[in-house]
Every structure is written in structure tokens, then in C-alpha cells.
Amino acid sequence: MTTAVPASRRPTKPRRSPLIYVGIAAFIIITLISVSERWGIGLDIGGIIADLGRGEGILRQMLNPNWEFLPRVIEFSSQPPFVTGPLVETFQMAVVAAFIGCAIALPISFLSSRTTVPNRATLAVSRGILSVVRAIPDILYALIFVAALGIGPLPGILALIFFNIGVVAKLLSETVDAVDTGPIEAVDAGGSSRTQMVRWAVLPQVLPNYVAFSLYAFELNVRASTVLGIVGAGGIGFLLRTQYAFRAWSNVSVIIICLFVVVFLIELVSIRLRRRLV
Amino acid sequence: MIIFDKASVTYPGGVHALKDLTLEIPDGEMLVTVGLSGAGKSTLIRAINGLVPLTGGDVIVNGVSVRGASSKQLRELRSHIGMIFQTFNLVKRTSVLNNVLMGRLHSTSTWRSMLGWYRPDDVEIAMQALERVDIIEKAYVRAANLSGGQQQRVGIARALAQEPNILLADEPVASLDPPTSHVVMRDLQRINRELGITTIVNLHFLDLAKVYGERIVGLRAGELVYDGTGAQADENVFRDIYGRSLTADDLMGAPEPAPATVSA
Numbered sequence: 001m002t003t004a005v006p007a008s009r010r011p012t013k014p015r016r017s018p019l020i021y022v023g024i025a026a027f028i029i030i031t032l033i034s035v036s037e038r039w040g041i042g043l044d045i046g047g048i049i050a051d052l053g054r055g056e057g058i059l060r061q062m063l064n065p066n067w068e069f070l071p072r073v074i075e076f077s078s079q080p081p082f083v084t085g086p087l088v089e090t091f092q093m094a095v096v097a098a099f100i101g102c103a104i105a106l107p108i109s110f111l112s113s114r115t116t117v118p119n120r121a122t123l124a125v126s127r128g129i130l131s132v133v134r135a136i137p138d139i140l141y142a143l144i145f146v147a148a149l150g151i152g153p154l155p156g157i158l159a160l161i162f163f164n165i166g167v168v169a170k171l172l173s174e175t176v177d178a179v180d181t182g183p184i185e186a187v188d189a190g191g192s193s194r195t196q197m198v199r200w201a202v203l204p205q206v207l208p209n210y211v212a213f214s215l216y217a218f219e220l221n222v223r224a225s226t227v228l229g230i231v232g233a234g235g236i237g238f239l240l241r242t243q244y245a246f247r248a249w250s251n252v253s254v255i256i257i258c259l260f261v262v263v264f265l266i267e268l269v270s271i272r273l274r275r276r277l278v
Numbered sequence: 279m280i281i282f283d284k285a286s287v288t289y290p291g292g293v294h295a296l297k298d299l300t301l302e303i304p305d306g307e308m309l310v311t312v313g314l315s316g317a318g319k320s321t322l323i324r325a326i327n328g329l330v331p332l333t334g335g336d337v338i339v340n341g342v343s344v345r346g347a348s349s350k351q352l353r354e355l356r357s358h359i360g361m362i363f364q365t366f367n368l369v370k371r372t373s374v375l376n377n378v379l380m381g382r383l384h385s386t387s388t389w390r391s392m393l394g395w396y397r398p399d400d401v402e403i404a405m406q407a408l409e410r411v412d413i414i415e416k417a418y419v420r421a422a423n424l425s426g427g428q429q430q431r432v433g434i435a436r437a438l439a440q441e442p443n444i445l446l447a448d449e450p451v452a453s454l455d456p457p458t459s460h461v462v463m464r465d466l467q468r469i470n471r472e473l474g475i476t477t478i479v480n481l482h483f484l485d486l487a488k489v490y491g492e493r494i495v496g497l498r499a500g501e502l503v504y505d506g507t508g509a510q511a512d513e514n515v516f517r518d519i520y521g522r523s524l525t526a527d528d529l530m531g532a533p534e535p536a537p538a539t540v541s542a
Contacts (some may be wrong), residue, residue: 036413180370182368186363189329190380190381190436192353192391193383196388196391201380203374208371
């Protein structure tokens with residue numbers, strides 16, 4: 001049962017655009033220029049190998065963590081609140097910022113989607129604001145707030161809130177763009193207001209995604225707050241900075257190990273939860 | 279009473295979906311519109327509740343001009359018009375009852391609807407709507423867990439919960455198998471007869487149209503080409519509406535509950 005199709009009707013394979021080769025070549029050339037000694041950063045592999053042994057002393061101290069330092073990182077007690085210390089502070093910063101940031105991100109994401117805002121001007125304004133919020137990196141927020149409010153967890157929390165608004169509102173507004181529009185038409189046809197439409201035809205469709213994005217934001221916060229602490233925004237990062245300044249490498253390594261354990265555990269739980277949600 | 283007065287719809291792409299349509303639909307009628315896909319059936323239905331804006335003429339629904347209506351007036355008008363869809367258009371991730379309660383949003387305040395605190399009276403109306411289409415036992419089941427026929431009955435219940443005086447059904451059985459199609463069509467017929475709700479149904483199966491259409495309106499390329507009773511509509515009439523001879527695909531072919539008299 002093989003009926004031959006006339007050869008003339010078979011389409012010829014379309015030729016690939018030459019642009020892709022130009023693109024690959026350009027990418028390679030830019031990379032080569034960037035590593036060259038003359039025009040770029042001068043990546044010298046030989047130098048790296050020659051200097052390999054220099055960090056040996058530091059590394060040896062780090063491999064010998066000073067566990068006496070542990071109570072300065074995290075301390076357990078039988079009285080409430082049971083755990084204290086900068087590591088707990090980092091965790092708390094991450095929780096508070098994720099909660100506030102995600103709460104603010106929810107309405108912003110509805111205001112930034114074509115599905116829920118047909119008015120082009122409104123859409124342009126809210127998307128513009130969101131782009132500005134996203135364009136500023138978290139560390140820059142932290143530097144600004146530390147300068148304005150002084151050292152401590154508050155500037156760190158504020159920086160993380162802006163960081164979370166950017167991440168969650170962007171991800172969620174893209175999810176809202178892609179919802180099934182059938183229920184929207186149905187609710188519109190029933191004579192309800194736009195707010196009611198968003199609440200009943202859109203929100204239930206994106207709710208699992210929203211919870212997953214919020215967990216993801218929290219996950220990012222734990223990691224980001226460490227870096228923010230280094231510029232003075234509280235938490236474990238601040239302790240890391242002081243120990244680094246003292247060149248107390250065996251203390252630094254205790255901090256790094258603790259951080260690794262906490263981040264790893266949080267990610268483990270968060271990834272499992274997110275997988276069940278979406 | 280619904281009056282089409284030289285109503286025209288031209289889509290932004292330049293397609294004339296409805297051309298100078300003039301039609302009167304008295305209260306309590308069961309009207310079936312037939313025509314090929316693209317003939318303008320969906321546009322006709324959506325012109326009644328303003329989901330598709332008119333570009334010429336007007337549609338008067340219960341004395342209100344749809345074309346001239348402000349967005350507030352349009353919402354008020356829509357609250358009296360229930361709508362049923364080919365793809366059911368339920369929110370699948372939420373319960374059947376929540377879906378039916380969406381039919382009560384038009385008379386629920388913003389803060390109540392935000393919190394989902396529907397008044398007990400509204401919940402009662404939703405429950406009664408579910409009883410009327412005989413699916414009350416699924417009230418707390420997620421809509422995603424229902425079969426197609428069950429989902430469409432929830433769609434009907436949602437429309438009924440509005441307590442409408444007009445019911446629009448856009449290809450309500452196109453995604454269903456023949457026996458289920460008859461169940462849904464009989465539900466619509468019963469609602470039309472018992473509650474006196476003006477019912478307008480788009481269909482593309484001619485045998486279904488003949489069985490359930492008290493009155494049949496035929497559309498071709500956006501123009502009215504037939505307007506008469508279901509009994510009068512014979513093979514020649516349908517051939518004229520479709521502009522071609524009929525095929526087996528134009529019939530659903532399940533002779534239930536009454537034997538179909540159209541032959542292919």
C-alpha cells in the first residue's frame with residue numbers, strides 16, 4: 001500500500017538563514033576579544049596555574065572549621081524563641097520580605113497583563129514601573145537603603161521586597177497572559193465587573209503558580225540576603241563580612257557550612273512543594 | 279423581545295460577519311440558528327449581549343439599545359442574559375458550586391465577591407440551578423473532574439443562576455457525543471418551556487435543529503437566508519442555507535428522542 005506521491009509536489013527543504021552563522025561567528029569573536037590581553041580582561045590561564053598554591057594557607061584553615069564559633073552563627077536554647085543568631089535573622093528577613101513582596105506583586109501582575117488590562121495606556125504605565133523595579137539589581141537596592149537607613153536588617157528587608165516584586169510580578173503576569181480566556185468570556189457575559197472577573201475567572205487559574213513563585217522568591221531571598229548582608233544589610237552576610245575582614249578563615253568556613261546546610265534544606269523542601277503545586 | 283435592526287458587524291480584519299441583519303425574536307421563543315462555520319452564527323449571538331461590538335445598525339434587547347449602551351448599562355443588560363459555550367468555559371480548578379455562583383456576581387458587591395462570601399440567598403439560587411440540570415451531587419467536586427456532558431450542564435446551571443430572561447447557547451453540543459447532545463438539548467428545551475426563557479441556540483447538525491427548533495433561522499455569509507418553522511425546513515431549505523448538497527457530516531445521526539425526518 002505505498003502510493004508514491006509525485007516528486008514535484010514535495011516541498012524542498014528550506015535553506016537555513018545565513019544569519020545564524022554570522023551570529024555564531026560574532027559571538028566567538030566577541031568572546032576572544034574579551035579574554036585577550038590587549039583589548040579585554042586578559043584571562044591568563046598560565047597565571048592561574050602558577051598561583052594555584054597561593055591560597056593553600058587559607059584553604060587549610062578553612063578545611064579546619066572552628067566549631068567554637070558556631071554559637072555566634074546560630075544558638076539553640078530551651079527557652080523561646082529556641083533558636084537565635086544571625087543565621088536566624090537571615091531566615092526571618094527572607095520570610096518577611098517574601099510575604100510583603102509577593103503580596104504587593106499580586107495586584108501588580110494583574111495590572112501588567114494584556115488579559116486583565118485591555119487599556120494600552122494603563123498597561124504601558126504598570127509595565128514601565130515593573131521594568132524599572134526589575135532593572136535595579138538587589139545589591140544596588142541594599143546599598144541605597146543602607147545609605148539611607150543605616151546598617152541593620154531593615155534595609156535588607158526593603159531591598160529583598162523590591163527584588164521579590166520584580167521576580168514574582170514578572171513571572172505571574174506572564175502566567176496571566178497565558179490563562180484560558182474561555183472563563184473570562186463567560187464571566188464577562190454574566191454582567192460582572194472587571195475586578196470580579198479577575199477574582200473568579202483568572203485568580204483560580206494562576207493561584208498554584210503564584211504560590212510556587214512565592215516559594216521560589218523565598219528560596220532566592222535566603223541566598224540573596226547573604227550577599228546583601230555583606231554590604232551591611234543585616235543577617236549572616238554581615239557576620240561573614242566581619243570575619244572575612246579579620247581573615248578568620250576557620251570562622252568563615254563555619255559560616256559557609258551553615259549557609260550551605262540551610263540553603264540546601266530550604267531548596268529541598270521548596271522544590272518538592274512547588275512540584276506538587278504546578 | 280430582541281430586535282435586530284439592520285445590524286452589521288465587520289471585524290477589524292475586514293470580515294463582514296453580519297450584514298444588515300433584520301430579525302425579531304419574541305419573548306419565550308426557542309430559536310435555532312443554522313449555517314456553515316463562518317456564516318455568522320456566533321457573531322449573531324454575541325451581538326445580543328454586546329460581546330461583539332456592532333459596526334452598523336442596532337440590536338434592541340428588552341427595549342435597550344446594545345450599540346448605544348454604556349459599559350454600566352451593558353453590564354446590567356448582560357446580567358439578564360445567560361450564555362452557554364461550546365467549550366463550556368468553566369474554571370476547571372475550582373468547584374462546580376463556585377462556577378455556578380459566578381452567575382450571581384452581577385448582584386454581589388465587590389467586597390463580598392473578593393472574599394467569596396456569597397449571600398445565602400445566592401447560594402440557594404445556585405443550588406437550585408444545579409438541581410434543575412440534575413447535577414447537584416457534584417456541587418463540591420472540582421469542575422475538571424467532570425465529563426464533557428456534566429461540564430456543559432454546569433455551564434447551563436451557571437447561566438440559569440443569573441435568573442435570566444434570555445439564554446444564548448453557542449454550539450452547546452458541538453463537543454459532545456450524540457446521546458449526551460440530546461440530554462443537553464432536552465435540558466435547554468425544558469428550561470425554555472418551563473421557565474419561559476427566550477432561548478437562542480446555534481447548531482450545525484440539521485437533524486438536531488429540526489427536532490429542537492420551533493423556529494429556524496438560516497445564515498449564509500452573514501445574511502439571513504431562511505426564517506421559518508422547524509417543520510417547514512426540508513432538505514431543499516438546508517441545501518439552500520449551506521449553498522451545497524448535504525452530506526452525512528451535516529447530521530448527527532442519532533435518532534433520539536424523536537426520529538429525524540431529514541435524510542442525507
